[in-house]
Amino acid sequence: MKRLFALALGLSPLAAQAQQVQCWLPYTxxxxxxxxxxxxxxxxxxxxPAxxxxRIVLRDDMATVYFFRHTAEAGMPCLIRVLRQDFNSFAAIHGTTYMEP
Known part of the structure; x- marks a missing residue:
């Protein structure tokens, strides 16, 4: 049925699938x-936070923060953005201490 709907709109089935929200990297x-x-x-x-x-990965002199967002479409947190900085720049912006809220 989805294929017929896509064809009726003049879209290929692959184009219709590409328009759906995909979770390229689920948190799990x-x-x-x-x-x-x-x-x-x-x-x-x-x-x-809800x-x-x-999540942060510290490797060599780099800090990489992975931002996952809960989406109703995927039903799980999905990777949305990655922030990568050298550790000194990251610490200058965000500080060097971390306290649980």
């Missing part, structure tokens, strides 16, 4: 495979 896949530190809130952002999950 990240959690199981990437060593990381859980953050109670996302750095530098006023994001609702809606966003952030």
């Amino acid at each position: 896949g990240f959690e199981e495979t990437v060593p990381h530190i859980n953050l109670a809130r996302c750095p530098g952002e006023s994001m609702d 809606e966003w999950v952030c």
